[in-house]
Amino acid sequence: MTFRPAAAVIVAAWALAAGCGGGPPERADVLGDLADEVIIPAYERLAASAEALAGAAAELCSTLEPGDLAAARRALEAARADWSFSEAMWVGPVMERRSWAVIDWPVSAEEIEDLIADAAVEIDYDRLARRIGADQRGLGAVDYLLGPPGAAAVLDELADERRCAYLAGVAEVIAAEAALLPADWTADFESGGPYRAVFADPDGSGLDAVVNDAVFLLESITDLELGAALGEMGREADPSRIAEGPAGLGAVDLAGRLEGLRAVLIGTDETPGGLSPLLGDDLAGSLAARFAAAATAVAAIEPPLLDAVAASPQTVSAARAAIKDLQITVATEVVSQLGVTIGFSDADGDTGA
Amino acid sequence: MPTGIPEPDPPAAPVAAAAPTPAAAAAPTPAAAAAPAPAVSGPAAAARALLGRLATAAKRPVPADSAAAFRMAYGLLVAFGSIRFLAKGWVGALYLEPAHHLTYPGFEWVRPLAAPWMHLHMAALAGLGLCIAAGYRHRLAAALFVVGFSYAELIEASLYLNHYWFVTLAGVLLWLLPVGHHWSLDAARGRVAASPMVPAGAVWALRAQVAVVYGFAGLAKLNPDWLLEAQPLRIWLADRTHLLLIGPLLDEPAVAYLASWSGAFFDCTVVGWLLWRRTRPWAFAALVAFHLATGALFQIGIFPGVMILAALVFFDPDWPRRLARAARARAFVSGPVRAGEGQTGGEGLTGDAEPASGGGAPPEVGRVRLALLGLLAVVQLALPLRHYAADGNVRWTEEGYYLAWRVMLTEKAGHLEYAVTDSATGDTWTVDPRLVLTDWQAAHAATRPDLIHAAARLIADHYRDRGVADPEVRAEAWVAMNGRPARRLVDPGADLAAHARADLPPGWILEP
Missing domain, CATH: 1.20.1260 (Ferritin)
Incomplete structure (x- = not known):
């Protein structure tokens, strides 16, 4: 075998550049860090808060004490906040399992009351987990059954055994579903190994998925919800597009969704990072300013959100404008910087007309 | 019978008269070689002579x-x-x-x-x-x-x-x-x-x-x-x-x-x-x-x-024939050679010999x-x-882009929505282009001014069909190009529904 200096130099140069180059971070590494530092902890927090909610609901049903009602409401708020935070991470298992149909879906009070009133129907875990509609369960159902803050009559209503069993059962179903999600990411998902590996796979579409989710989430907030409720997306205002329960947590949800999105894109104060290593300092800084402006605008909304839409539409509109500003930045600069494909046809393209 | 090819000046031999032999095909035709010098000097005459030689060369038979x-x-x-x-x-x-x-x-x-x-x-x-x-x-x-x-x-x-x-x-x-x-x-x-x-x-x-x-x-x-x-x-x-x-x-x-x-x-x-x-x-x-x-x-x-x-x-x-011949010649190394095969000179893809x-x-x-x-x-x-006649950065405006081989020059991502105003009432509301377009159409339209205009007219038609007699349609279009911060692409004050496709006011596309 003949030693070829030129070939050796080329191989060495390639190895140097590939192995120890000081260039930008690998996308797979960034996605792996995002999963480890943001997404998995978020699902773990959700699982814990959902478990706490189930415990609080069970405790409330066993005591029917005002203190336990207040504790259950606090547990609901915590679970909602964690769920809202995770919305910017709705990729993979949460979508495959359709967990949102179990954990949080706009509810129908009428359907819930019909089920409770129908004594022929046994209220047990199996029925609540598998045999009722998405509009009869989830955090929205818990919110409905716990009623608005300060409503003491709720305790009288919950004295109805079926009603409280419904409350505790729905909370238990939520906790069971939420517990699956961190395990999907860290242990195994559909026999394909931990989803974390799929998400961070260099050949995978984790980046596309998470950025598409961000774009869709912002569009949902600005246009489908706030815009529609304010009447800015059509000739008629449609407040029903905001799904807010008696607890009046719409603005809290909004803030949680934005915090989750911030964590994904540029990280939080506690866990800086997110996708920012791929975005560069300028764009990350621009996003941080927009997130701050949006958070300030949302904080100015006096809850409940639905009341604010009616009583102080200019405040809600200002929040929408701030979030729209963020939406434009993500849909243009972030998408462009990452070369992400947004909901396209797969027809051949030569990229640039 | 027409020759089918304009006669050069001075006249060249008819195409049919050109020797269609391999040697003739490879070399300048006798007619071309014997073309007399221009009778008069000057650029025009030289150009005519050049064209004549070009025409003669263009008629030269080559393998098909x-x-x-x-x-x-x-x-x-x-x-x-x-x-x-x-x-x-x-x-x-x-x-x-x-x-x-x-x-x-x-x-x-x-x-x-x-x-x-x-x-x-x-x-x-x-x-x-x-x-x-x-x-x-x-x-x-x-x-x-x-x-x-x-x-x-x-x-x-x-x-x-x-x-x-x-x-x-x-x-x-x-x-x-x-x-x-x-x-x-x-x-x-x-x-x-x-x-x-x-x-x-x-x-x-x-x-x-x-x-x-x-x-x-x-x-x-x-x-x-x-x-x-x-x-x-x-x-x-x-x-x-x-x-x-x-x-x-x-x-x-x-x-x-x-x-x-x-x-x-x-x-x-x-x-x-x-x-x-x-x-x-x-x-x-x-x-x-x-x-x-x-x-x-x-x-x-x-x-x-x-x-x-x-x-x-x-x-x-004649490259296909040469290729086949070269392939056969290679095969003959281990096989029998038939009479007359593999014996022509100039094999190889770039050789001079004719079939x-x-x-x-x-x-x-x-x-x-x-x-x-x-x-x-x-x-x-x-x-x-033609894009050289357009003002501004055509990679941004995409003027003169169609049919122009301007391939893979830009990475663009856009955000597009429209503000529709009922001119009778003054009511204004926001419209997503997906009201009239599919996701993929909207994604393309978001970065291309001509498509933004086309979609605006579709939206105007949509509302006319629903009783808005004179809808005004303005675009909120933001685009990030080649890693730069997003900029407005079109004038948000321009009523795009009021203009025909080829009749937009100057400056409706904003500079980046």
């Missing part, structure tokens, strides 16, 4: 093999492309499912056929491709294919691709050029006079068609973003780091610069290298590598295959076809240059 191979490859590729389009369900997804289509200015009347006729149309295009490949009534097939293909392309402007334009132009050439007299069913059945030769001009025209693509694509790359910022390749390559072996290198800025500069150099010079016999094999190898690499890195469908096969026309006109079987007068090109070829040449030079 490469032109026939071009025809066959083209026919097979477009047939494959049409079948692939059907098989992937794109007829339904791209033509039939959208409730509205984004059209080209002046072609708003073009509509897709209803199912299953649109599917049958695409199948018919595949059939026409096979007819072209087989040389069965190839001119009629090529003409019908161009019409049918153009119809399909005109339906939806957001689907515009430069390689579809290449397919159209090459189809026009195949209609105009006498490339169906060799290796064709028509020749075999006597429908046309068989001839193993074509005028050299036919091969030149095919080469020129390929050269136009590379030349203008290369010219378009000579811009600051491409050369100084390595954009958009920096963005695109960084998204391909998962690729085997080369992946880890692709997010290195130096690699993006290298790819940008070498890509521009390649596009600008490859035709020259292909024309020069000494560099041709290396240039073709580089071309193959270039297109395979771009095919692996980017979603560009059959374009790499189209250009690789088309570039074969730069080899000597032993050469002979016969090349088919003629009539004056009308010649005039159309000239017109086609002028159009092909004018269209890619």
Whole structure:
């Protein structure tokens, strides 16, 4: 075998550049860090808060004490906040399992009351987990059954055994579903190994998925919800597009969704990072300013959100404008910087007309 | 009987009189060699003489093999492309499912056929491709294919691709050029006079068609973003780091610069290298590598295959025969040699020798076809240059982009919504373009001003149908280009519904 200096130099140069180059971070590494530092902890927090909610609901049903009602409401708020935070991470298992149909879906009070009133129907875990509609369960159902803050009559209503069993059962179903999600990411998902590996796979579409989710989430907030409720997306205002329960947590949800999105894109104060290593300092800084402006605008909304839409539409509109500003930045600069494909046809393209 | 080719001044010998022998085909014709000097001096006379010599050289018979191979490859590729389009369900997804289509200015009347006729149309295009490949009534097939293909392309402007334009132009050439007299069913059945030769001009025209693509694509790359910022390749390559072996290198800025500069150099010079016999094999190898690499890195469908096969026309006109001969000669190393085979000189793709079987007068090109070829040449030079007449940065405005080989120059992402105002009441509301467009149409429209305007007019129609007599439609369009911060693309004060497609006020597209 003949030693070829030129070939050796080329191989060495390639190895140097590939192995120890000081260039930008690998996308797979960034996605792996995002999963480890943001997404998995978020699902773990959700699982814990959902478990706490189930415990609080069970405790409330066993005591029917005002203190336990207040504790259950606090547990609901915590679970909602964690769920809202995770919305910017709705990729993979949460979508495959359709967990949102179990954990949080706009509810129908009428359907819930019909089920409770129908004594022929046994209220047990199996029925609540598998045999009722998405509009009869989830955090929205818990919110409905716990009623608005300060409503003491709720305790009288919950004295109805079926009603409280419904409350505790729905909370238990939520906790069971939420517990699956961190395990999907860290242990195994559909026999394909931990989803974390799929998400961070260099050949995978984790980046596309998470950025598409961000774009869709912002569009949902600005246009489908706030815009529609304010009447800015059509000739008629449609407040029903905001799904807010008696607890009046719409603005809290909004803030949680934005915090989750911030964590994904540029990280939080506690866990800086997110996708920012791929975005560069300028764009990350621009996003941080927009997130701050949006958070300030949302904080100015006096809850409940639905009341604010009616009583102080200019405040809600200002929040929408701030979030729209963020939406434009993500849909243009972030998408462009990452070369992400947004909901396209797969027809051949030569990229640039 | 007309010669079919304008007489040069001084008159050259008729094409049929040119010796159609291999030796004559390889060397300047006697007529060309003996062309007298201009009778009068001066630039005009010199130009006339030059044109005369050019015309004579263009009429020189050369083997028809490469032109026939071009025809066959083209026919097979477009047939494959049409079948692939059907098989992937794109007829339904791209033509039939959208409730509205984004059209080209002046072609708003073009509509897709209803199912299953649109599917049958695409199948018919595949059939026409096979007819072209087989040389069965190839001119009629090529003409019908161009019409049918153009119809399909005109339906939806957001689907515009430069390689579809290449397919159209090459189809026009195949209609105009006498490339169906060799290796064709028509020749075999006597429908046309068989001839193993074509005028050299036919091969030149095919080469020129390929050269136009590379030349203008290369010219378009000579811009600051491409050369100084390595954009958009920096963005695109960084998204391909998962690729085997080369992946880890692709997010290195130096690699993006290298790819940008070498890509521009390649596009600008490859035709020259292909024309020069000494560099041709290396240039073709580089071309193959270039297109395979771009095919692996980017979603560009059959374009790499189209250009690789088309570039074969730069080899000597008898390259298919030489290739076959070389293959046979190689086989003979271990097999018996039959009498008369493998004994011609000049083997190899770039040799000088002409095929032993050469002979016969090349088919003629009539004056009308010649005039159309000239017109086609002028159009092909004018269209890619028209953007120089436009104001501003055309990579941003996309003025003069269609039919201009401005390929892969920008990475754009856009956000588009409209503000609709009922002028009777003053009510204003926001409208998502997906009110009238599909997701993929809206995604294309978000970065392209002409499509933003087209969609605005569709939205105006939508509200007129619902009782808003005079809707005003203004665009909120933001675009980030080549990694820069997002900027407004169009004037948010311009009522786009008030203007016809070709009648927009100056300045409605904002500067970046």
